[in-house]
Amino acid sequence: MDILWFGVFALLLIGYFALEGFDIGLGLLLPVLGRTQKDRDRIVAAMAPFVLANEVWLVAVAGVLFGVYPSIEGDVLFGLYPLVVSLLVSWILRDAGLWFRRRLDGRTWQAGWDWMICIGSYGLALSWGMALVALAGGLSGPSIGLLGLGGGLVIAAALAFHGWTFASWLLPGQVTGASRDGRALLASACVAAAPVAVLLAAAAPWLLDHTAPTGTLSVLSVIVLPFAPVMVGAQVWTWRTFGPRRAADRIPSFF
Amino acid sequence: MDVLDLARTQFAVTGSLHFLFVVLTLGLAPLVAIMHTRYAVTGNPIHERMTRFWGQIYVTNYALGIFTGLVMEFQFGLSWSGLSHYAGDIxxxxxxxxxxxxxxxxxxxxxxxxxxxxxxxxxxxxACIWLVTLTAHVSAFWIMATNSFLQNPAGAVERGDHLVLTDFGALLTNPTLTMALPHVIGAGLWTGGFVVMGASAYHLFKRTSEREFFTRSLRLGVITSFVGSLITVGFGYAQFLPLSTLQPDKFEASALTGASLGAMIGIGQLLQLAIMFVLMPVVYWLPRWRWAQPILMVITPLPFLAAILGWLVRETGRQPWLIYGKLTVADALSPGLTSGMITTSLIGFAGVLGLLAVVDYVLIARTVRRGPAAVTLGADGPADSTERAHALSY
Structure with a gap:
């Protein structure tokens, strides 16, 4: 059962990078791809229906970290204190940009929140890169350093590539000027998730060593696993509903 | 303030902000779901407009519930790693x-x-809005079950230096959960009902063109808050009995606890009686009484205030314990947490969330003021002329 829950944990973290990765990536590219307000509206409208279904994977990661690896949850989060704080603040600012940008009509209001999406996305990508470098070093060194910054830039580049591919897949020839098929999107998802997948593989023995007792895992399994098909179904439904054929319609986006 | 006080302040500020938005989410979700159902069944456009208008207020409020909730989830590991070390298995x-x-x-x-x-x-x-409503309440159940474990650590025994789970059923039938969960859900309905009532009173008072829309809404708001207030007050008093054995000194824990309890009961009891004996008997005519509408607007924030006071009672009343009788708040503090770290995160979280909360309330007020005609949620055509031109260019 500890293997099963490691699998769930790994799937959720990899899934977060593969899915939320393109939202963050498009946030990074927003000022570049969206030079006019109309273009930015179109980019945000493309990713908007997916954001709520994507970002929630990280909420689930944190929940499983607490439930399945309680003895290291505190150490990991506390060990990354400044990075977790900057990750959360960036995440909140990015989300605020999305939720608020269309609530008022003013040009300054919308452009201002678009910048907030971009800044928040940079904060997310850089915090993640630095956190992954710090975790790879076993939380022994300082959490913020040159090597960490390099990691942050690598993650930012990978997520930007994923975001660019997503836009080329959903809105072929429109925002990026390029068209990509589903296979290219899958490949860019793999690029976005590769760093964290490598780290998970390396950390697997350590995580398995710190799994919660069988009693706790049994309770989690009995209550959570029956919902797994619903969770998968809801995600698939999101992709079927808002995929490429439906994306170019004329319904104004809420975000 | 020392590190412990700062960490407690951070948790109290983010937790209070979180509940301020969550309590309205819990109450508005079922109302929007009911409006949407009436629209789906009857096809009457007024129900569609009600779903979209109150739905936009609901989702605008929801945003801050997410932002504050993210901080809550990660904060356990940041500031209170002693909690997961000692009791993480449960x-x-x-x-x-x-x-x-x-x-x-x-x-x-x-x-x-x-x-x-x-x-x-x-x-x-x-089906989506009903599933959102259902899962929101399931979520409330698990969060309350978690919090109730802190109030009364049922189903666990201490083995060595940490707690182990012995009886999951006891965790779910915790007496501090079974009475408090309906209390919280009732408070949500009450708050949601009052927001609908207050916003409707504003439009009726201003004599805007949406008379029928807000006449229906005002009645719905009063009836919802009546149901919510009965549940809230009933399950509020019902908590005294289990508390008398489980946390006998709860209300003497500090001056703040006692004062908060008094203020909450004062507000709650007076309002509940006023809804039952004044508003409900005249609910049919109430939308026409212009003189009453400013009063309805003024009392709209009171359920929010009572809800925060209620959490103050529950959480300050278990001090100095984090897990009642087992682990003190001081012992749960992350070892090595410095004043600089917690001050920075407190300013960051409280500053950002506080500002966004103000922006969010301004946006909600503006949505109310502009009325159903200006709603963007579920709009089916381009919102303005530039967009119309844009859409035609496809």
Whole structure:
């Protein structure tokens, strides 16, 4: 059962990078791809229906970290204190940009929140890169350093590539000027998730060593696993509903 | 303030902000779901407009519930790592179940509902808002179960230096859960009902053109708050009996606890009696009484205030314990947490969330003021002329 829950944990973290990765990536590219307000509206409208279904994977990661690896949850989060704080603040600012940008009509209001999406996305990508470098070093060194910054830039580049591919897949020839098929999107998802997948593989023995007792895992399994098909179904439904054929319609986006 | 006080302040500020938005989410979700159902069944456009107008207020409020909730989830590990070391084997389980079995689904279905207007088949779209409502309440159940474990650590025994789970059933039938959960859900309905009532009173007072819309809404708000207030007050008093044995000194824990309890009961009891004996008997005529509408607007924030006071009672009343009788708040503090770290995060979280909360309330007030005609949620055509031109250029 500890293997099963490691699998769930790994799937959720990899899934977060593969899915939320393109939202963050498009946030990074927003000022570049969206030079006019109309273009930015179109980019945000493309990713908007997916954001709520994507970002929630990280909420689930944190929940499983607490439930399945309680003895290291505190150490990991506390060990990354400044990075977790900057990750959360960036995440909140990015989300605020999305939720608020269309609530008022003013040009300054919308452009201002678009910048907030971009800044928040940079904060997310850089915090993640630095956190992954710090975790790879076993939380022994300082959490913020040159090597960490390099990691942050690598993650930012990978997520930007994923975001660019997503836009080329959903809105072929429109925002990026390029068209990509589903296979290219899958490949860019793999690029976005590769760093964290490598780290998970390396950390697997350590995580398995710190799994919660069988009693706790049994309770989690009995209550959570029956919902797994619903969770998968809801995600698939999101992709079927808002995929490429439906994306170019004329319904104004809420975000 | 020392590190412990700062960490407690951070938790109290973010927790209070979180509940301020969550309490309205819990109350508005079922109301929007009912409006959407009436629209789906009857096809009457007024129900569609009500669903979209109150739905936009609901989702605007929802945003801050997410932002503050993110900080809450990660804060346990940041400031209180002693908690997961000592009780993580039990405390972590309901939190993990909440994120996977409730919030994961809630967030996904909310995305489908918000962006599914004019895209999803009618009945599937309706199913989304009911699933959001259901999972929101399931989420409340697990969060309250987790909190109740702190109030009364049922189903666990101490083995060595930490707690182990012995009886999961006892965790779910915790007496500090069974009476408090309906109390919280009732408070949600009450708050949601009052917001609908207060906003409707504003439009009726201003004599805007949406007379029928807000006449119906005002009645719905009063009736919802009546139901909510009965549940809240009933299950409020019902908590005294289990508390008298489980936490006998709770209300003497500090001056703040006692004062908060008094103020909450004062507000709650007076309002509940006023709804039952004044508003409900005249609910049919109330929308026409212009003199009463400013009063309805003024009392709208009171359930929010009572809800925060209630949490102050519950949480300050278990001090100095984090897990009652087992682990003190001081012992749960992350070892090595410095004053500089917690001050920085406190300023960051409180500053950002505080500002966004103000912006959010301004946006909600503005949505109310502009009325149903200006709603963007579920709009089916381009919102303005520039967009119309843009849409035609496809």
């Amino acid at each position: 405390f972590g389980a309901p939190l993990a179940i909440e994120t996977l079995g409730a919030f994961f689904l809630e967030s996904t279905f909310l995305g489908l509902w918000i962006f599914g207007w004019h895209r999803l088949p009618k009945w599937l779209h309706l």
